[in-house]
Amino acid sequence: xxxxxxxxxxxxxxxxxxxxxxxxxxxxxxxxxxxxxxxxxxxxxxxxxxxxxxxxxxxxxxxxxxxxxxxxxxxxxxxxxxxxxxxxxxxxxxxxxxxxxxxxxxxxxxxxxxxxxxxxxxxxxxxxxxxxxxxxxxxxxxxxxxxxxxxxxxxxxxxxxxxxxxxxxxxxxxxxxxxxxxxxxxxxxxxxxxxxxxxxxxxxxxxxxxxxxxxxxxxxxxxxxxxxxxxxxxxxxxxxxxxxxxxxxxxxxxxxxxxxxxxxxxxxxxxxxxxxxxxxxxxxxxxxxxxxxxxxxxxxxxxxxxxxxxxxxxxxxxxxxxxxxxxxxxxxxxxxxxx
Numbered sequence: 001x002x003x004x005x006x007x008x009x010x011x012x013x014x015x016x017x018x019x020x021x022x023x024x025x026x027x028x029x030x031x032x033x034x035x036x037x038x039x040x041x042x043x044x045x046x047x048x049x050x051x052x053x054x055x056x057x058x059x060x061x062x063x064x065x066x067x068x069x070x071x072x073x074x075x076x077x078x079x080x081x082x083x084x085x086x087x088x089x090x091x092x093x094x095x096x097x098x099x100x101x102x103x104x105x106x107x108x109x110x111x112x113x114x115x116x117x118x119x120x121x122x123x124x125x126x127x128x129x130x131x132x133x134x135x136x137x138x139x140x141x142x143x144x145x146x147x148x149x150x151x152x153x154x155x156x157x158x159x160x161x162x163x164x165x166x167x168x169x170x171x172x173x174x175x176x177x178x179x180x181x182x183x184x185x186x187x188x189x190x191x192x193x194x195x196x197x198x199x200x201x202x203x204x205x206x207x208x209x210x211x212x213x214x215x216x217x218x219x220x221x222x223x224x225x226x227x228x229x230x231x232x233x234x235x236x237x238x239x240x241x242x243x244x245x246x247x248x249x250x251x252x253x254x255x256x257x258x259x260x261x262x263x264x265x266x267x268x269x270x271x272x273x274x275x276x277x278x279x280x281x282x283x284x285x286x287x288x289x290x291x292x293x294x295x296x297x298x299x300x301x302x303x304x305x306x307x308x309x310x311x312x313x314x315x316x317x318x319x320x321x322x323x324x325x326x327x328x329x330x331x332x333x334x335x336x337x338x339x
Contacts, residue, residue: 007064007202007259007261007262008264008265008268008269008272009258009259009261009262009264009268009272010061010064010065010202010255010258010259011272011273011275012258012264012268012269012271012272012275013057013061013254013255013258014057014058014061014272014275014278015271015272015274015275015278017054017057017058017061017278018054018278018281018282018319019051019315019319020050020051020052020053020054020057021051021054021055021058021121021282021285022281022285022289022315022318022319022322023047023048023050023051023054023311023315024048024051024052024054024055025121025285025286025289026047026289026310026311026314026315026318027043027044027047027048027051027307027311028044028048029044030043030044030045030307030311031044031045031048031237031240039307039308040305040306040307042228043307043308043311044307044311045224045227045228045231046224047307047311047312048227048240049220049221049223049224049227050220052223052240052242052247052250053247053250053251053254055124055242056191056194056242056243056247056248056251057251057254057255058124059127059131059191059194059195059198060194060195060197060198060201060251060252060255061198061255062128062131062195062198063131063194063195063196063197063198063199064198064199064201064202064255064259065198065202066080066132066135067135067138067139067142067195067196067198067199068139068142068199068203069139071136071139072136073136076132076135076136077132080132081129081132081133083337084125084128084129084132085129086337086338087122087125087283087338088122088125088126090338091122091125091283091338092122094287095120095122095286095287098286098287098290099120102290120286121282121285121286122283123187124282126188127187127188127191128188129188130187130188130189131188131191131192131195134192138192138195138196141160142157142199145157145160150204153203153204154200154204157196157199157200157203157204158200158204160196161193161196161197161200162193163193164192164193164196165193165194165197165248166193167189167190167193168189168190168191168192168193168194168243168248169243169244169245169248171189171190171243172190172241172242172243172244173238173244176238176241190243191242191243193248194248194251194252197252197255198255201252201255201256201259202259205256205259205260205262206256206259206260207260208260209257209260209261212253212254212256212257212260213253213257215249215253215256216250216253216254216257219246219249219250219253220250222246223239223240223246223247223250226239226246227239227240274323277323277326277327277330277339279339280322280325280326280329280330280339281319281322281323281326283338283339284322284325284326284339285318285319285322288318288321288322288325289314289318292314292317292318292321293314296310296314326339
């Protein structure tokens with residue numbers, strides 16, 4: 001089942017990715033570099049392996065819905081670029097003020113402006129601006145790839161997607177090995193492969209869902225063991241970077257699993273209707289997470305010592321409180337364009 005040509009299962013995945021990104025910022029507290037032991041570390045590592053593909057999944061979904069549209073350059077930019085700029089103009093100062101009120105060293109954040117540290121989790125919005133800037137060019141490439149029929153289009157799109165993904169992996173690995181902090185606004189080209197593979201999989205969806213789900217499960221298990229090995233040998237967080245090979249496999253296979261359904265109905269479709277609030281949830285969730293964590297530390301300190309329970313409970317609380325905040329903001333005329 002689809003709604004106005006929209007794959008409703010992808011909407012469900014977008015909601016799931018919203019939960020996953022909160023999971024990253026929750027479980028990450030227990031995954032401390034150099035502390036490769038203890039039940040909480042293992043719990044954090046397990047949850048991280050499951051949820052780490054969240055941001056790549058967002059990029060894939062964006063490509064699936066944005067690419068291939070019959071829009072002029074002007075129409076596309078007028079519809080999307082101003083909204084992203086408004087979000088940055090409001091939420092960046094908000095989070096700088098929030099960090100200052102928390103007592104964090106705001107100077108260290110501002111000093112890391114060109115490496116993206118100043119943007120907190122809003123780096124994703126900046127990355128989207130870069131991807132959106134080249135959408136008309138990508139659409140022209142897609143039209144040429146599809147000029148000679150479906151079979152040729154599938155081959156060309158998959159070839160180009162694979163090349164872009166490999167370039168992203170190589171660039172990410174190069175930066176990690178050399179400890180290179182690239183000029184922050186130039187990070188978006190690494191995500192072009194994710195962006196294009198979203199359109200490719202949406203247009204040429206796999207017919208069977210089980211292989212994709214199996215690949216996601218295998219890559220997730222491999223990610224856990226590879227990361228644990230890396231921590232034990234002092235190699236840090238390479239495998240959890242958004243463009244490490246296992247994250248690439250995990251994100252693409254999970255998207256392929258959902259898109260292979262073709263659509264959904266019933267309760268799943270109702271969950272998918274929340275997708276319009278996910279960007280807002282992404283924007284507000286860091287502040288909500290800070291508040292929820294502070295309350296739990298003060299009221300249930302023992303829960304904070306058990307990561308296996310604490311992580312899913314906090315993720316659920318933060319998600320639904322964030323959703324409530326977003327719904328409230330959308331009811332207020334002055335705030336509805338900020339989420």
